Amino acid sequence: xxxxRIRYFLPGWFNCDRKCTDxxxxxxxxxxxxxxxxxxxxxxxxxEYLYTPSQLDFKQNVDTxxxxxxxxxxxxxxxxxxxxxxxxxxxRTRFSEAAAIRQYIADLSDYLDKNGVIFLDxxxxxxxxxxxxxxxxxxxxxxxxxxxxxLADGLNKVLK
Numbered sequence: 001x002x003x004x005r006i007r008y009f010l011p012g013w014f015n016c017d018r019k020c021t022d023x024x025x026x027x028x029x030x031x032x033x034x035x036x037x038x039x040x041x042x043x044x045x046x047x048e049y050l051y052t053p054s055q056l057d058f059k060q061n062v063d064t065x066x067x068x069x070x071x072x073x074x075x076x077x078x079x080x081x082x083x084x085x086x087x088x089x090x091x092r093t094r095f096s097e098a099a100a101i102r103q104y105i106a107d108l109s110d111y112l113d114k115n116g117v118i119f120l121d122x123x124x125x126x127x128x129x130x131x132x133x134x135x136x137x138x139x140x141x142x143x144x145x146x147x148x149x150x151l152a153d154g155l156n157k158v159l160k
Contacts, residue, residue: 007021007025008021011024043088043136043137051098051100051101053100056100056101056103056104057104058103058104058107058108058111059107062111067111071115071116071117075116080118080159081116081117081118082117082118082119082120082155082158083108083112083117083118083119083120084120084121084122084151085105085119085120085121085122085123086122086123086128086147087122087123087124087125087128088133088136088137089130089133089135089136089137105121105123109121118158118159120151120154120155120158122147122150122151122154125150127146127150128143128146128147128150131143132146132147
């Protein structure tokens with residue numbers, strides 16, 4: 001309620017309804033690409049940590065992660081856990097095709113399969129090209145539509 005009042009109350013005085021306000025906020029925070037270097041820098045910093053050999057050892061790290069507990073809780077409650085991997089729009093040349101990443105994803109996939117978890121991997125899907133992202137991480141409205149359809153198709157195939 002507070003967020004809604006802050007977001008929509010004052011613009012209403014200037015004849016800007018909810019759609020006008022939402023469109024304006026979208027334009028400011030996406031199309032204007034405020035501080036795009038910060039997002040890229042944050043992604044690079046995260047990748048430099050996450051893509052180290054010790055972090056990419058799935059078998060070494062899985063037991064101290066939340067994954068086993070998530071599987072236990074969903075199984076206990078009769079919920080089908082589905083893990084979805086979506087690519088981002090970084091131009092990672094030294095990381096994106098690294099053997100260690102491929103091995104990590106293979107180990108993750110095997111672990112999930114053995115534990116009855118559905119894994120939908122769109123991490124390297126060629127349909128999601130750069131033109132479908134508004135920045136390094138977030139899909140554009142066209143990308144959101146494309147990915148929603150891709151995900152719906154994937155879910156339809158596995159949830160019968």
